[in-house]
Amino acid sequence: MHRTKVRIVEDALDANNTIARANRDDFDHHDVTVLNLMSAPGAGKTTLLERALGEPLEGVRVGVLEGDVQGSYDADRLAALHLPVTQLNTDPGFGGECHLDANMVRSALPSLPLGEIDLLVIENVGNLVCPAEFRLGEDARAMVCSVTEGEDKPLKYPLMFRSCELVLINKLDLLPHLQVDLDRLLYNLDAVNPGVRRLLVSALTGDGIDELRQWLHELATGRARAGV
Numbered sequence: 165m166h167r168t169k170v171r172i173v174e175d176a177l178d179a180n181n182t183i184a185r186a187n188r189d190d191f192d193h194h195d196v197t198v199l200n201l202m203s204a205p206g207a208g209k210t211t212l213l214e215r216a217l218g219e220p221l222e223g224v225r226v227g228v229l230e231g232d233v234q235g236s237y238d239a240d241r242l243a244a245l246h247l248p249v250t251q252l253n254t255d256p257g258f259g260g261e262c263h264l265d266a267n268m269v270r271s272a273l274p275s276l277p278l279g280e281i282d283l284l285v286i287e288n289v290g291n292l293v294c295p296a297e298f299r300l301g302e303d304a305r306a307m308v309c310s311v312t313e314g315e316d317k318p319l320k321y322p323l324m325f326r327s328c329e330l331v332l333i334n335k336l337d338l339l340p341h342l343q344v345d346l347d348r349l350l351y352n353l354d355a356v357n358p359g360v361r362r363l364l365v366s367a368l369t370g371d372g373i374d375e376l377r378q379w380l381h382e383l384a385t386g387r388a389r390a391g392v
Contacts, residue, residue, distance in 0.1 A: 180298050183266035187273070187301025194278035197384045198286060200300055202324065203308035204317075205290030208334040210238040211367040212308060213285065216376045217245055224384040227281035229272060231264040231289045238287065250275045254289060263294035266301060283384035292321040304383055306330040311339055315349040322356040329361065330379060336366040 191198050203209050217226055227248040230239035239251040252272045254261040261268075264286065276284065286302065288295040305328045309317055312335055318325040325331060331353060339346060346364075353362065363379070365372030 177297065180266045183270055184299040184301040187266055187270055190273060191278070191284070191301055191303075196278050196281055196284050197304075197386075198284045198300070198302040199380070199383060200286050200288060200295075200302040200305045201308070202288045202292075202295045202305065202328070203290060204292045204310070204313060207290070207308040207310040207313065208367050209287050209290070209308050210241055212332065212334060212365065212373075212376065213242060213287065214245065215367050215370060215373045216380060217242070217247060217285075221283070221377060221381050221384065224283050224381055225281045226283045226285065226380075226384075227277060229269065229276065229284060229286045231268075231287055233260050233262070233289060248277050248281065261294075262289055262291045263298055264288050264300060265298040269300045283380065285380075292317065292324050296321075296324040296327045304329045306332060308332045308334050309349075309353075310335045311342060311344050311346065311349065315345055315352060318349070318352040318356045325353060325360070326357045328357070331357070331360055331362045332372075332376065333362060333364050334367060336364055336371055337368045 201209055213228070228239070228242050229250050229252055230236070230242065231252050231254070232238060233255045234253055236251045239249045243249040250272055252264065252268060254264070254268065258268055269286065286300060307324060307328045309331060311333060333346070333349065350362065353360065363372045363375050365376060
């Protein structure tokens, strides 16, 4: 019985990867770079995007695919920046899943203005487990880890931290009010993903936002593309 369960999981991931490659072919055909942005709920993905994309990236047209279980609150916030934003809800059409998978993204492709953008940011559903397991056809992955989550998250959820090319340590402005050791958090990050690029940021104060904008620009123009 245990082997059967493992086989089912492997089959599901194999099927997902096949669709992810088809997505990637479509993105490449339109010369669109795709970033899969992940985090736990409340880590600050949307607010960071508001700060980073509030002003246009030089020479880069940005669109967003917003993943949530229900509602369009985050998509509405980003649409206010006059960006093309497409909402993708996992409930009820996909059973209320706690992550996006390649098939969900494929279902949204007809709604994405791929011919009018250079960089597509997919803001995944907030979760530190499942999103890391499912490729979407992206060029690169980044995640947001808030200092309010504590120092142990890289050790408890290593796949999420290990699967990313960039880790954003967010909410630095709250450090004086927390019993959190930033050096220990960074040490734990290096333990699971040695040498991974990290940016220390605050969506509230703007610390690190210029560096994030530069990384996004380099990604979109090919200088930071990691490939999958």
